[in-house]
Amino acid sequence: MKAVCWHGAHDMRVDTVDDPKLTNPRDAIIKITSTAICGSDLHMYNGFIPTMQPGDIVGHEFMGEVVELGRDVKNLKVGDRVIVPFPISCGHCFFCQRDLWSLCDNSNPNAPMVEKLYGHSPAALFGYSHLFGGYAGGQAEYVRVPFADVGPMKVPDGLTDDQVLFLTDILPTGYMAAENCNIQPGDIVAIWGCGPVGQFAIQSAFLLGAERVIAIDRIPERLQLAKEKCGAEVINYEEIDPGEALKEMTGGRGPDACIDAVGLEAHGMGLEGFYDKVKQSVRLETDRPNVFRQAIVACRKGGTVSLAGVYGGFLDKIPMGAAFNKGLTFKMGQTHVHKYLRPLLNRIQAGEIDPSFIITHHLPLEAAPHGYDIFKNKKEECIKVVLKP
Amino acid sequence: MEQASSNTPEQEATSLSETERWGSLITGGAMVLTGLSQRSLRGALLALAGGSLAYHGATSQKSLTQQVTEATGLDKSIRVEKTVTILNKSPEELYRFWRNFENLPTFMKHLKSVTVLDNNRSHWVANAPVGNTVEWDAEIITEQENHLIAWTSVDDAQIDHSGFVRFQLAPPGRGTEVKVVMEYSPPAGIVGATVAKLFGEEPEQQIGDSLARFKMFMEAGEIATTDGQPAGR
Ligand SMILES: NC(=O)c1ccc[n+]([C@@H]2O[C@H](COP(=O)([O-])OP(=O)(O)OC[C@H]3O[C@@H](n4cnc5c(N)ncnc54)[C@H](O)[C@@H]3O)[C@@H](O)[C@H]2O)c1
Ligand SMILES: [Zn+2]
Ligand SMILES: [Zn+2]
Numbered sequence: 001m002k003a004v005c006w007h008g009a010h011d012m013r014v015d016t017v018d019d020p021k022l023t024n025p026r027d028a029i030i031k032i033t034s035t036a037i038c039g040s041d042l043h044m045y046n047g048f049i050p051t052m053q054p055g056d057i058v059g060h061e062f063m064g065e066v067v068e069l070g071r072d073v074k075n076l077k078v079g080d081r082v083i084v085p086f087p088i089s090c091g092h093c094f095f096c097q098r099d100l101w102s103l104c105d106n107s108n109p110n111a112p113m114v115e116k117l118y119g120h121s122p123a124a125l126f127g128y129s130h131l132f133g134g135y136a137g138g139q140a141e142y143v144r145v146p147f148a149d150v151g152p153m154k155v156p157d158g159l160t161d162d163q164v165l166f167l168t169d170i171l172p173t174g175y176m177a178a179e180n181c182n183i184q185p186g187d188i189v190a191i192w193g194c195g196p197v198g199q200f201a202i203q204s205a206f207l208l209g210a211e212r213v214i215a216i217d218r219i220p221e222r223l224q225l226a227k228e229k230c231g232a233e234v235i236n237y238e239e240i241d242p243g244e245a246l247k248e249m250t251g252g253r254g255p256d257a258c259i260d261a262v263g264l265e266a267h268g269m270g271l272e273g274f275y276d277k278v279k280q281s282v283r284l285e286t287d288r289p290n291v292f293r294q295a296i297v298a299c300r301k302g303g304t305v306s307l308a309g310v311y312g313g314f315l316d317k318i319p320m321g322a323a324f325n326k327g328l329t330f331k332m333g334q335t336h337v338h339k340y341l342r343p344l345l346n347r348i349q350a351g352e353i354d355p356s357f358i359i360t361h362h363l364p365l366e367a368a369p370h371g372y373d374i375f376k377n378k379k380e381e382c383i384k385v386v387l388k389p
Numbered sequence: 390m391e392q393a394s395s396n397t398p399e400q401e402a403t404s405l406s407e408t409e410r411w412g413s414l415i416t417g418g419a420m421v422l423t424g425l426s427q428r429s430l431r432g433a434l435l436a437l438a439g440g441s442l443a444y445h446g447a448t449s450q451k452s453l454t455q456q457v458t459e460a461t462g463l464d465k466s467i468r469v470e471k472t473v474t475i476l477n478k479s480p481e482e483l484y485r486f487w488r489n490f491e492n493l494p495t496f497m498k499h500l501k502s503v504t505v506l507d508n509n510r511s512h513w514v515a516n517a518p519v520g521n522t523v524e525w526d527a528e529i530i531t532e533q534e535n536h537l538i539a540w541t542s543v544d545d546a547q548i549d550h551s552g553f554v555r556f557q558l559a560p561p562g563r564g565t566e567v568k569v570v571m572e573y574s575p576p577a578g579i580v581g582a583t584v585a586k587l588f589g590e591e592p593e594q595q596i597g598d599s600l601a602r603f604k605m606f607m608e609a610g611e612i613a614t615t616d617g618q619p620a621g622r
Contacts, residue, residue: 005621015621023618024611055622072610090609094476094564106609112598124613136618144618147609 002389003057003140004368009047012369017057020136020144025072028148030084034161035062035139037368037375037385038169039195040310043265044129045372048286049312051113051130059139060086060126061168063161066152067142073149082152084145085337086169087123088135091150095123102334107146108133122334139368141389153341156349162356163348165386166200171355172340174200174261177308178208180331181257188212188250190298191232192242192291193261194222196358196384197308201259202230203353214249216242218267221381229357237269246298254300263309266290272317279316286313296323307332358384365389411437415553416537421570422470430468430572431551434539438531466549466574469593471600475607476564480556483565483607484535487554490527496602496612499595510543513550523548549574569600 005015020029038061043049063083066076076082089096089104096104104123108114110130111121117131127137136143145151155164174197181189189205191198194217205213215232217223226232235245246255260266264287268276272290279285295305296319305328323330347353360383363371371385411433414424425433475483486492490511494500501514501522509529517523525546532538539553552571559566605612 001619003619003621007621013621017619017621020619021617023614023616026609026611053620053622055620057620088613090605092477092608092610094474097476106605107613109613109615111601112594133613134615136615136620146613 001141002365003136004059004365004387005054006044006052006056006058007054010045010372012045012058012372014366014368015055017140020142022068022070023144024146025070026147026149027070028066028073028076028145028152029068030062030064030082030138030143030145030152031067032062032064032138032141032143032389033081034064034165035059035365035387035389036165036168036170037061037139037371037387039197039263040128040169041372042376043263043310043312045376046265048264049129049131051134053130053134056127056129056134057136057140058127059137059143060128061165061170062126062138062143063155063165063168064143066148069148075149076152076154080152081155083155083164083167083341084126084138084143084152085172085341086126086128087334087337088126088133088146089123089151089338090147096150096338099336099339101336101338103336110134125334139365139387141365151338153345156345159348160356162359162386163354164345166196166355166358167337167341167344167348169335169337170196171200171344171353172337173197173308173335174202175204175207175340175344176335177201177259177261177306178204178210180306181205181208181259181304183208183210183257185209186211187256188214189257189259190214190216190242190246190255190295191259191261192216192266192295193263193309194219194226194234195261198222198259198261199225199230199358199383200355201261201308202226202232205259206231207347207352214246214255219378222383225358225383243294243298250300254298254303256300257304257306258295258299260291260295260305260307260309262291263307264288264311264313266292266309276316285316287311287315289315289318293317293319296326296328299326299328301326302328304329304331306330308335310334359386361385363387407436415539415570416555416557420470421568422468429466429551429574430553430570431541431549431574434530434541434551434553437539466572467593467596468570468572469596470568470570471597472566472568473600473604474559474564474566475604478565478607480558480565481535483556483567484538486607487556488532488538496606497596497599498602499599511540513542515548525550567600567603571596 001019003017066080087102088107089101090106093105102123108121108124114121124133126135187210189210191201194215202213213232215226216235218238223234227234235242266288268290276288365387374380374382375385490503493503499515501516504512512526515523525542525548527540527542529540537555541551550573555568557566602612
């Protein structure tokens, strides 16, 4: 089959590889009909995710048709059309049982490697480095899905791939980021990053009752989408300092909650950005937490900082004094996708959300390297690429 | 191990308090290996067994050669202690699975096979580098149903191996805590035959990981793997 393989920073190739095989009793093999490139894939593309090996098949936002089932998968049939959550979760451990699916105990064969770094291992993820299990991903024609009896969800007829594909990751991610803000009537939510995750976070914040949402980015078409499609007020951080602007726009109080939808590769401004870039390039600091820092300082006293953007390693110069003395709450984590599938599918069916609005490019799988290039470099006003195998 | 033909009252008292001491270490909440310190696991388990098994009748004292070997660091034994918590499985269920030692290679990658010979005795075959194997017979020296199984290799084994597994209820709703402590040492007297050589790289890690696989097998019904999957290389 054809699959998108990582061969090094900025080197994705479409290789011909073996077809996946059923390995465990709870496996399924899915023939992929749509698969997207995520902001998280860019962290691999840019070389910031350790333990990648040349030839690793990437991709974690995918859906398709069941073609083969392991003997213990009773709830699916060959031919079913399913979407697949990006965390791999067993459904039976302490964490899965508490709806904390991205913290599953039993899916990462390389858990001992992660334990040395993090103390404990979260769930494995599709196509996201050996630290996170080393599973072949879904930017391919076929994929092996472990624990297929609890992960994949059947898609009702009448909904297109584009309408449901983002249930696999970014829609629940934006939603969980907003849910983590514990939004109360009258709340103003500030969101850094108007990529796909940021756009869904804006919509979700409104769905959860936010009075106003202020979105921050520098890419004109993304700011425009945030404003016109999602109803946010916007700040271009290249034009004004978001800290000051947020304070002015919130009557001096600061936003009640702040969402970081950017993560470890945040674009930094001025001296501080330069400092992080230099440190990151010599690997003294693994992540560039400009947005996280700004969010802490901007947030109102007693407010919440919710991180959807991914962090992997060590962060420098986090203003803990501000966070502590303002009594902030931090919420974060890989999304517990399984938990949100049903409720968000219901919202899609009810017409409350149509996630397809973020798609700017449909490309054949073979064009994946081009897709990565335009998505990363914001060429052709690219916001989201869907690959068609 | 020396045979103790007859015990003086003094020795009797020592071995009694030893039994208590090792008993509380092995069933308590602390790190077992830290508590053992320089002491061999085998010695502690034998003391715990308290000489109640006639064929051992051993004191917990070490032979002079063994003491010298240990003091000079020539024994290079591998010691592993690892604890996991398994949800929705009772100590009884887990105990029953483990008590059939033939199940161990399902999750212990370093073992090729275990054959149960009788109620107490089993034959173990472990993988060694370059396709070799190491074999030994092990005997259960003490057990408490649904709670503890302790075993050691028999005296003339190719390798000196001892271990125990303990099943204990976690707080309500949190499952069962399973602790495994194992020790592999070169057979007494064979200086330089390091166990690391027999088991290859990072044997502690390898053996420790097996308990995580036991948990996967018990909770998820299968062991997570990426073996045999495609890649562009
Ligand atoms: N928590 C999860 O489970 C989860 C799931 C999916 C994605 N993510 C993460 O969410 C983040 C966003 O994903 P995406 O797909 O939207 O990616 P993206 O790269 O398309 O979007 C990031 C946006 O942030 C903007 N940005 C960069 N620096 C900024 C700054 N200093 N201030 C404000 N905006 C800035 C960029 O211009 C871009 O528009 C990534 O870190 C991704 O890894 C997390
Ligand atoms: Zn993603
Ligand atoms: Zn789980």
